[in-house]
Amino acid sequence: MLTGEEPSSAGGPGDAGTDDDEQLLLALRRRDEQAFALLVGRYHARLVRLASLFVANQAVAEEVAQETWIGVLQGIDRFEGRSSVRTWIFRILTNQAKSRGQREARSMPFAAFSKQDDGGDTEPAVAPERFLPAGDEWAGHWVSYPQNWRETPEDRFLSAETRALVQQAIDALPPNQRIVITLRDVEGFPSTEVCNVLAISETNQRVLLHRARSKVRAHLEHYLEVV
Amino acid sequence: MATAPVDDLACQELVEIVSDYLEGALPEAERERFDAHLEVCEGCRRYLDQMRTTIRVVGTLTEDDLDPDAKDQLLQLFREWNRT
Numbered sequence: 001m002l003t004g005e006e007p008s009s010a011g012g013p014g015d016a017g018t019d020d021d022e023q024l025l026l027a028l029r030r031r032d033e034q035a036f037a038l039l040v041g042r043y044h045a046r047l048v049r050l051a052s053l054f055v056a057n058q059a060v061a062e063e064v065a066q067e068t069w070i071g072v073l074q075g076i077d078r079f080e081g082r083s084s085v086r087t088w089i090f091r092i093l094t095n096q097a098k099s100r101g102q103r104e105a106r107s108m109p110f111a112a113f114s115k116q117d118d119g120g121d122t123e124p125a126v127a128p129e130r131f132l133p134a135g136d137e138w139a140g141h142w143v144s145y146p147q148n149w150r151e152t153p154e155d156r157f158l159s160a161e162t163r164a165l166v167q168q169a170i171d172a173l174p175p176n177q178r179i180v181i182t183l184r185d186v187e188g189f190p191s192t193e194v195c196n197v198l199a200i201s202e203t204n205q206r207v208l209l210h211r212a213r214s215k216v217r218a219h220l221e222h223y224l225e226v227v
Numbered sequence: 228m229a230t231a232p233v234d235d236l237a238c239q240e241l242v243e244i245v246s247d248y249l250e251g252a253l254p255e256a257e258r259e260r261f262d263a264h265l266e267v268c269e270g271c272r273r274y275l276d277q278m279r280t281t282i283r284v285v286g287t288l289t290e291d292d293l294d295p296d297a298k299d300q301l302l303q304l305f306r307e308w309n310r311t
Contacts, residue, residue, distance in 0.1 A: 031309050033302065033305055033306070033309070036301075036302070036305045037298070037302060040293070040298060040301050040302075041293055041298070044293055044297060044298070044301065045293050045294075046289070048297075062297070066300070066301065066304070069301055069304060069305075070304065070308075073304075073305065073308045074308075124239075124242075124243070125242045125243055125245070126239070126242045126274075128239070131237070131238060131239040139237065140237025140238060140239040140240065141237060141238045141239075141268075141270070142238050142268075142270035142271075144270075145269055145270035145273055146270060146273045146274050146277055147273065147277075148273050148276075149273070149276055149277055149280050150276060157280060157283075157284050158284070158287060162284065163284065163287060163288060166281075166284055166285060166288065167288055170285070170288075181285065185282050185285040185286055186285055186286065186288045186289060187289070188286065191250065202252075206246060206247060206250055206252060209246055209250075210243075210245075210246035210247070213246060213278060213281060213282065213285075214242070214246075214278075216281055216285060217277055217278055217281040220277075220280075220281055220284065221277065
């Protein structure tokens, strides 16, 4: 269907499905229900998951995701293709989540983004005792090397147990770090899109991502050592 | 190795700029320092590999199961919108 139409240039490189999203959106403009069903299948579960990063509970997250679809339908004739369809949908979601948070006068994770770059988190990526102390000839170098994960069977990393542990590690992060690692590394958004959606600088985003990834790595390392 | 990396970059510093390295955000001189350190440091090579593996495992967490009830509700929403 719809082949031969010129896909918009808005889709970013390496963003599989974006061109197809454009086609679905064009079809949706013509009130094509099948196109809507396909977009919903592609994005709804992710919208709910992302909404749950910003609001109090799962039920509210479901509502925010549903409101997002209403926003998509209402805004479809105004979408100009300056961003990818995905970014546009996710921006509607974050706006819905923000206004929902304001209505309910709850302290929102968004507030954390307006503070200093690291949200006041000064925890080092790796515990200081893992490095030789000042005064040592090799000060600042590893006391003993980290494990070589290339010797760890791939199954270990992809087991349900390991992935559950990694999810727990993400859930335990401060909200701003949790949001950034979820958008970047779980959802695979490019950094420019994450910065746009959250309205934060590249530097701020990188600091948050660094802290998040470092903590998740530490959890994973600990888990692999113990078991 | 003839040259000890001590003066160049300590492992403790490297672990704090590893994300900038992976994001391609290090200035060229810094990147060269980073690469030079990796050449001589097995510990940091392993650390970098751990970070890459962590990112990869985090990337497997997507679960996109759509609850059929939710889908029906949304299609209902679409039909209402379509009538207006």
